[in-house]
Amino acid sequence: MNRHTVAEITANKIRGGVGEGRTHDSAHKHVTGEAIYIDDMPEPAGTLHAYLGLSTVAHGKIVAMDLSEVEAAPGVVAVLTARDIPGMNDISATGANDEPILADSLVQFLGQPIFAVVAETREQARRACQKAKVEYEELPAIIEPEQADPVNPRLVTKPMVLRRGDARAAIEKAPRRLTGRMNVGGQDHFYLEGHIALAVPGEDMDVLVYSSTQHPSEVQHMVAHALGVPSHAVTIEVRRMGGGFGGKETQANMFATVAAIAAKKLNRPVKIRPDRDDDMTATGKRHDFIIDYDVGFDDEGRILGADFTYAARCGYAADLSGAVTDRALFHCDNTYFYPAVHAAAKPLYTNTVSNTAFRGFGGPQGIVGAERVIEEIAYALGKDPLEIRKLNFYGTTDRNVTPHHxxxxxxxxxxxxxxxxxxxxxxxxxxxxxxxxxxxxxxxxxxxxxxxxxxxxxxATQYNQAGALVHVYTDGSVHLNHGGTEMGQGLNQKVAQVVAEEFQIDIDRVKITATTTGKVPNTSATAASSGSDLNGMAALNAARQIKNRLIDFASEKHGVPKDQIVFLPNRVRIGNQEVGFNDLIREAYMARVQLSAAGFYKTPKIHWDREKGEGHPFxxxxxxxxxxxxxxxxxxxxxxxxxxxxxxxxxxxxxxxxxxxxxxxxxxxxxxxxxxxxxxxxxxxxxxxxxxxxxxxxxxxxxxxxxxxxxxxxxxxxxxxxxxxxxxxxxxxxxxxxxxxxxxxxxxxxxxxxxxxxxxxxxxxxxxxxxxxxxxxxxx
Known part of the structure; x- marks a missing residue:
């Protein structure tokens, strides 16, 4: 048995590469309080504070709005309404034009923002909001999904239907049949850090916004649209979030746009952070569902046909409800094969806050419906539910086609x-x-x-792409920036490990900087569990470009075939000699080799036809x-x-x-x-x-x-x-x-x-x- 010294073992393994169980890069900062969130940042000189005035009825026309006492309140610098928005008064994620930043003449849920107060202190802005006098003409409101018209319900977006085989015939011919309904509640994101934004005006059209968001590029576009300026004038920066879970994918838009509008109007930095009560009242949540099912099965418990309807409380606007209800249908099978299936979504309009993305994005609700069906069959047959689950599992060579084909x-x-x-x-x-x-x-x-x-x-196929930017400096240290956002899940640590592994350098040589639209443009939201998949591959692509340039350079300089150049832990073998990684980088710089690269990745194999309900979405x-x-x-x-x-x-x-x-x-x-x-x-x-x-x-x-x-x-x-x-x-x-x-x-x-x-x-x-x-x- 060969014996190696600790030094020899260490020299043959990098610290913090792929597969190593490293702690979160900011874990110690989270524990000690050293981690910097937006509300911890030193405020620029002259910073003002904004607060939102919320509606007090669920559905109604604004007949009169007297804000004179608000304007006269101590410390108030400005009061903004829909008329003060220079560009588009809309932050709808899908372009439905149904989600105003500040409601103008119509309010559609209790807690909808209708004006914003900007004051010298947050407390002054908050207290001034209470002095508003708003008169409404109340209109009938739909609060619960059960109140929707069962024959012709109002929907916030076009629903999707999945079909494979003749589900109705299969159910009617089955030896056994059962029907039922299940109510599945929603969920608040309840992050440790609530919504917050800090906007700093720049010269000309420019504005820099620090936003607690999972989707910097979307916030960039929304701010640009609200200000009526090109996207290049707006920079969004995100160092970290104190939790996101999907709630900061679209819901950050409102706070960022209000802060930016106020900052540019007053030419002073503006920060906005609602109380927890107002945050929970004014921002969307996980969709609650009413799931109806009709299932045919045999005496052993094997499902022969299934018909599902997933009705969701979506709130007053489309937001991401179409995609959420779609994904519920995509997962109505869970791990089970349905020989014949019909599944339909009902994205219902209600006079409640517009519901939005939440971890799982409709998939958990879809799976809950599938598991209820399994449980029902088990009780009907007097069997262990696990037995029914295993009986209906997808096969490996047959019985392996999903409801979405x-x-x-x-x-x-x-x-x-x-x-x-x-x-x-x-x-x-x-x-x-x-x-x-x-x-x-x-x-x-x-x-x-x-x-x-x-x-x-x-x-949404277009979101399956990512970019990254990698710089290698002359001392061998690496700067990494990617389009993903860090919300406590450890994405930055994982992507840094990928780059360290590719270069075969210790993890402490790799530094990830705050996500910013000024470095990596057109980013996708950090959502759909895709953060590491997309950004890791984009960073790998960038690192590999630089690595290939280094191999070309070393091969030419030393007259060695490329296949004899191997990256080892913190060094590079070139033929029969080894040089330190730092030394190779310095030599490459002196030879004018480019040591920076923009990486890109797009997910292959995926396609989806929503109209037909067929494709390969995953x-x-x-x-x-x-x-x-x-x-x-x-x-x-x-x-x-x-x-x-x-x-x-x-x-x-x-x-x-x-x-x-x-x-x-x-x-x-x-x-x-x-x-x-x-x-x-x-x-x-x-x-x-x-x-x-x-x-x-x-x-x-x-x-x-x-x-x-x-x-x-x-x-x-x-x-x-x-x-x-x-x-x-x-x-x-x-x-x-x-x-x-x-x-x-x-x-x-x-x-x-x-x-x-x-x-x-x-x-x-x-x-x-x-x-x-x-x-x-x-x-x-």
């Missing part, structure tokens, strides 16, 4: 589920739980193992499974998550530590959505759950008592993604569904598992208690 080519769900089932002792524990419940009249336990298949790519699928065990107090409806076991597929991980963290965090957030996080509007359209006091996200005490998370280390992406990795942002969110079904399993034990509890989500203790009582009555 894409062939599933990378199916590994069988292995994922089999390994998790064995590792967590699912069968044995199910028997142990049955024995426990037989002896426990009050506390009942439940267990469920649920899978996930999640499509990766933007369904580059690949990510898979996973979770087994959750809960205990439920049948006298109160309260429950505890006793244990969770997860096996998740991230391909060949770029950074196992970050990926595992994303799986853990995604699961807990998904669990919160389906259990405790409840959005409530009153009959007037007022959001009642608008603060931490009324909206309950999972706490540290709500986490599973036992939490086992593993990555499928044997997996690698079948597609040539960046180092064969897979996306990890959204797929693990769906694993929280296992908690909902474990609660359902515990509730069902009250009636001997003969009746499906049909729990709506979120399964709050109140809903759980009502379900327990309903089953007790039915079982008598």
């Amino acid at each position: 894409q062939t599933v080519e990378d199916n590994i769900i069988h292995r994922i589920v089999e390994e998790l089932e064995a590792d967590c002792r699912y069968r044995e524990r199910r028997e142990e739980i049955a024995a426990f419940n037989a002896k426990s009249p009050i506390v009942k336990r439940g267990i469920a193992l649920t899978p996930v298949k999640f499509g990766i790519s933007f369904t 580059y690949y699928f990510a898979y996973g499974a979770a087994c959750s065990e809960v205990s439920v107090d049948t006298l109160t409806g309260e429950y505890l998550v006793e244990r969770v076991d997860i096996l998740h597929d991230v391909g060949r991980s770029l950074n196992p530590a970050l990926d595992k963290g994303q799986v853990e965090g995604g699961f807990v957030q998904g669990m919160g959505w389906l259990t405790t996080e409840e959005l409530v509007w009153d009959e007037k359209g007022r959001l009642m759950t608008h603060a931490p006091s009324t909206y309950k996200i999972p706490l540290a005490s709500d986490r599973p008592k036992v939490f086992n998370v593993k990555l499928a280390e044997w997996s690698q992406n079948a597609e040539p993604t960046v180092y064969r990795s897979k996306a990890v942002g959204e797929p693990p969110f769906v694993l929280g569904i296992s908690v909902l079904h474990a609660i359902s399993d515990a509730v069902a034990s009250v009636a001997g598992h003969r009746i499906c509890p049909r729990l709506d989500a979120p399964a709050t203790p109140e809903r759980v208690l009502m379900a327990v009582e309903r089953l007790r009555v039915a079982a008598r």
Whole structure:
């Protein structure tokens, strides 16, 4: 056995390359408070503060608006209305022209911005807003989706329909059939850092906006349109966000445009940051859905035909609701093959805030519908739901075409589920739980193992592209900038690892700077779990361009064939000699070799025809499974998550530590959505759950008592993604569904598992208690 010194081992491995479990590059700053967010930045001299005045009715015409007392309030410098917008009064993400920055004559939800106050201090602006006198002519309002016209509902955008085979005929011919409805609630993003923007005016048309946004280029365009200037006059910069989850993809537009309009009008820097209450009231959330299903199946539990309708509360404007409801349909199958299927979306108009992107982007709601169908079939046949799940899994060589006509080519769900089932002792524990419940009249336990298949790519094909900029300086240090945004998920760390791996240099030689539209233009949103896929490949492309130039230079200078030039850890072998990376860079500079490159990447193979409902919208699928065990107090409806076991597929991980963290965090957030996080509007359209006091996200005490998370280390992406990795942002969110079904399993034990509890989500203790009582009555 060869023996090597520590120095020799270190010399043959870079620090922080791909596959190494590195901590988040700003983790220590997050903990110590050193991380700089927009509200931590030193304010430029003369900074003013803006605050929004919000409507107090859900639907109505503005008859009169007296802002004289607002203008006269202490410290007020200006009051802006729709008439003060020099360009377009619209921030609709899809160009629907239905989402004004400031409402002019018509308000369509309670909390809609109608004016903005600019004052010397934030508190002065905030207090001045309360002095406005606005008179409305109230109009009929649709608050709940159930209030929509069932025959001819008003829709915010054109809905999509998926068809394959004759679902109606298959259902009618099936030996068994069931129909049902499930209500699935929405979710607030509840980031640690709320919305905020700081606009600094420049000379001529220029303005620099620091924005907490996932989509800098969209904010750039919206600000430009609002100011009536070209996009090149507007620069958006994002160093980091204190959470995004999709809520800062389009919702940042309003705050950035208001700040920029005020800054250019007054020629002073302007910052805007709403209170948490107003932030939650005025910004969009996860769509809540009403899911109707009609399914035909055989006596074994095999699905023969399925018909789904996904009706979503979209709010007053289109926003991203078309794409969100589309993705719900894309995932109405989850991991299951439907021989014949029909799935339709209903993006419903309501007089509530316009709902928007949220982690999973409609996919989780689609999968919830699929899992409810599996559960219903299991109860109808008196079988374990896992048995029905496995029976209906997609095949590997047949039974592998989705409702949107894409062939599933990378199916590994069988292995994922089999390994998790064995590792967590699912069968044995199910028997142990049955024995426990037989002896426990009050506390009942439940267990469920649920899978996930999640499509990766933007369904809007044009967004599947990214750019990056890489500079190598003469001392061998590397400057990296890309179009992705850092919201706590560790994207910057991963992309830096990709560049370090390509150059074979230590990670501390690579510095990522703030995302800015002035360096990388026309960026896509950091969303759809695509941040590492797109930006990692763009950065790799840029680094590879420089690396190839270095190889050409070294080959020519030393008279060595290119294939004999090898990048080793922090050095380069050129024929039979080695030079330090820094030395090679210095030599290349002296020889006038370009040491900078703009990288680019576009996702291959994807295409989609929305009108036909056919295509290949996803580059690949990510898979996973979770087994959750809960205990439920049948006298109160309260429950505890006793244990969770997860096996998740991230391909060949770029950074196992970050990926595992994303799986853990995604699961807990998904669990919160389906259990405790409840959005409530009153009959007037007022959001009642608008603060931490009324909206309950999972706490540290709500986490599973036992939490086992593993990555499928044997997996690698079948597609040539960046180092064969897979996306990890959204797929693990769906694993929280296992908690909902474990609660359902515990509730069902009250009636001997003969009746499906049909729990709506979120399964709050109140809903759980009502379900327990309903089953007790039915079982008598």
